[in-house]
Amino acid sequence: xxxxxxxxxxxxxxxxxxxxxxxxxxxxxxxxxxxxxxxxxxxxxxxxxxxxxxxxxxxxxxxxxxxxxxxxxxxxxxxxxxxxxxxxxxxxxxxxxxxxxxxxxxxxxxxxxxxxxxxxxxxxxxxxxxxxxxxxxxxxxxxxxxxxxxxxxxxxxxxxxxxxxxxxxxxxxxxxxxxxxxxxxxxxxxxxxxxxxxxxxxxxxxxxxxxxxxxxxxxxxxxxxxxxxxxxxxxxxxxxxxxxxxxxxxxxxxxxxxxxxxxxxxxxxxxxxxxxxxxxxxxxxxxxxxxxxxxxxxxxxxxxxxxxxxxxxxxxxxxxxxxxxxxxxxxxxxxxxxxxxxxxxxxxxxxxxxxxxxxxxxxxxxxxxxxxxxxxxxxxxxxxxxxxxxx
Numbered sequence: 001x002x003x004x005x006x007x008x009x010x011x012x013x014x015x016x017x018x019x020x021x022x023x024x025x026x027x028x029x030x031x032x033x034x035x036x037x038x039x040x041x042x043x044x045x046x047x048x049x050x051x052x053x054x055x056x057x058x059x060x061x062x063x064x065x066x067x068x069x070x071x072x073x074x075x076x077x078x079x080x081x082x083x084x085x086x087x088x089x090x091x092x093x094x095x096x097x098x099x100x101x102x103x104x105x106x107x108x109x110x111x112x113x114x115x116x117x118x119x120x121x122x123x124x125x126x127x128x129x130x131x132x133x134x135x136x137x138x139x140x141x142x143x144x145x146x147x148x149x150x151x152x153x154x155x156x157x158x159x160x161x162x163x164x165x166x167x168x169x170x171x172x173x174x175x176x177x178x179x180x181x182x183x184x185x186x187x188x189x190x191x192x193x194x195x196x197x198x199x200x201x202x203x204x205x206x207x208x209x210x211x212x213x214x215x216x217x218x219x220x221x222x223x224x225x226x227x228x229x230x231x232x233x234x235x236x237x238x239x240x241x242x243x244x245x246x247x248x249x250x251x252x253x254x255x256x257x258x259x260x261x262x263x264x265x266x267x268x269x270x271x272x273x274x275x276x277x278x279x280x281x282x283x284x285x286x287x288x289x290x291x292x293x294x295x296x297x298x299x300x301x302x303x304x305x306x307x308x309x310x311x312x313x314x315x316x317x318x319x320x321x322x323x324x325x326x327x328x329x330x331x332x333x334x335x336x337x338x339x340x341x342x343x344x345x346x347x348x349x350x351x352x353x354x355x356x357x358x359x360x361x362x363x364x365x366x367x368x369x370x371x372x373x374x375x376x377x378x379x380x381x382x383x384x385x386x387x388x389x390x391x
Contacts, residue, residue: 009048011041020044026055037116037175050172069170071107071115075100078161089226089249099157102127112165117178120158125182127151148183155181191317192310194218196365199318205304209281210297212270214315219263219363221319221337223249224312229291231280233271238264241357245338253338258357325367328359336360 009024020036022044034051036044082088083096106123107115128151132143159176166174194202199218203211213228220243222228227245235244241259248254259267267280274280281291298312316337323333336359 009052011036011044011048022048022051024048024051024055027058037173038178043173047172054169054172065170069112071110071112072104074112074165074170075104075161078164082161082164086251095153096157096161099154100161102154103158112162112170115162115175117175120155120175120179121182124151124155124179127154128183148181151183152181155179192314193321193367194310194315194318195367198307202301202305202307206301207297209270209273210294210301212266212273213281213294213312215266216263216270217312217315218319218322219260219266220257221316222257223253223316225293227253229281229294231290232278233274233280234278236267236271236280238267243267248338250339255338257338258360260360260363319363322364322367323359323362326362326364328362332359 009022011020011022013019014021018039020038020041021033022036023031023033025031032051036047038044038047079093079096079100083093085093088096103123106126107119110119127146128148129145131145132150133140134143135141155176159174162171162174162176165171199214203214206214213224216222216228217224222243222245226247226249230247231243235246237243238259241264243257243259245253245255245257270280274282277287279290283289283291294312299309302309320333320337323336324330328336
């Protein structure tokens, strides 16, 4: 007579190993033994619970199929189904392809479930020692050592790809969670908040068209190179105080954007500078095209103003922060930013233009002027406010 089963599952260590293993029974009652790929008991318990939940939800076969799935096969599936437009922007798809070209060289034939945090860290260390290759008519030329930001972008692509695998139950944990990037990356994911006094200082040293860009972005949150630079004059409706965005990074970005008085005035000034062409920011090189980048002018303006360099895209983060500082709810800030969060968008999809105007009236341009710190959560009578960062 078979002995009764006392436990649904358990953890144990093999001799000479620090990794926790788990044992449990599948739907058929067969005993299964698998590695949790972690030395942390709490994480191992979490993995075991996820296995048991997958078994009870009848998703365990998909999770186990991930053990036979090779990295290269999953990379192809990810690029085809989760990277191309309209799911992601064309530019993002190009970045994913470029990163996976290098990742494939290291993990192409390795099973997806066998990729560990140590493997990823070793790959990152090797990449940080490699030099950039530039193609020329004489072949490939070696240039300077790869920048840490370039290698870190590959880690971000890998993390996103494996997160999808976890969501699809092909993995029960993302090994990137245990990866520590082996180099310092200055300024990464640290949006700079532009105070009102700093903005005025920058505007004082900026050429007229860049001054208009600064005011428009900090008052509307428009994406600079995707929405503002290719903007045509017929998208503006200054009589009604709106601008139409027909193409954006995400489907939610296609919308009618309300304008503040400062933004409307900046658009009027730019219309006067634009000339007879169809574009609001015409190109100096191509008379039939539009401006492509403000990078050189932006660098020079910050240098003349005596302001430490920060990305021009951080003006969009500043817009979000000022809205939040003015008391606008985070969900409304997300809506005004026209972000791609489908749940938030669905919840607030009935937010009308007038509601947006009322929210814009709360935009606080003096945020952080009095030395208050971001991220504080105080009551209605307290001076603190939260911060929302734009992507």
